[in-house]
Amino acid sequence: MKPEHATVDSAPSRMLKKPTWLISRAFARSSRLLADAFEGAGARGYHYRLLAGLDEFGPSSQASLGRRTSIDRSDVVAALNELADQGLVHRSPDPDDRRRNIITITPAGIDQLQTLEEIVLGVQERLLAPLSPTDRTRFIRLLTRVVEHDAHQ
């Protein structure tokens, strides 16, 4: 019988060094940290993204909000329903274009965004804990270049 009782088995080395693998591991860790942290505040990532979009760009239609936050139109509807039920956003018809709703963040929504922002900052801190401040800046720059190359393709 081979020693398969060990609690950890290392992955194939040809996987371990590949950026695609490392990114998927980093994403898994990042997602877990975020989901756990949001859950404590009774929220989800979509809620944070939508509130942040409303705070930064002001009252918006659902379609433009979806484009800015990269959330699908269907999921925007569902997430805004939840935010509206909690009184964090307000829906009103756009008098200038009656296909649209104008979504506005409420004072309670701004408070919640503040809370979620602190949660998100705490997650960045835990995620980058192994890196020095200088390395964090380098890491963010390199990641940004990889991601922006995607956008410009």
Place this chain on the structure above:
Amino acid sequence: MKPEHATVDSAPSRMLKKPTWLISRAFARSSRLLADAFEGAGARGYHYRLLAGLDEFGPSSQASLGRRTSIDRSDVVAALNELADQGLVHRSPDPDDRRRNIITITPAGIDQLQTLEEIVLGVQERLLAPLSPTDRTRFIRLLTRVVEHDAHQ
């Protein structure tokens, strides 16, 4: 009417600079590149990971293979069924422990792994295209530190 006809709307800046956001974008790009490339070879990421594990560690039980490749026990079953149907792996009962199957990679499986390995290397190249060789090495080192910190927690 606001100029919402633009094809791109930028995300909230408080999101754009956060490592968690950048990582999720990088992962989205990486996944898309991998999935598209694997599809051309009639394969999926699970297939590559399982074949790579078998090639590196030799004949293995499904449980240890799952631990090494970070694939859930249920998904290992399904993916190995597909690989066995294609003749890329072989299942045989373990005479020393009759709960186990011994999974072996076949010559056809080794050929397929070779093909998939080239595909995966091509994806790394496209993903890191915007970085110089030096920056690629730095990027991989930083990512590795972030991910290993996770493993040691």
Place this chain on the structure above:
DNA sequence: CCTATTTCAGTGTTACTGAGATCG
């Protein structure tokens, strides 16, 4: 006519959970 917006219902993928059967 065609396009844009909002909404609902449903799909597909990935990762996971629970439970049963077998075995050490």
Place this chain on the structure above:
DNA sequence: CCGATCTCAGTATCACTGAAATAG
């Protein structure tokens, strides 16, 4: 009796698709 393995069935999540209703 407990724990490990393999398997199947089902769930949760996220991103997305299709289609209808309304409006520019």
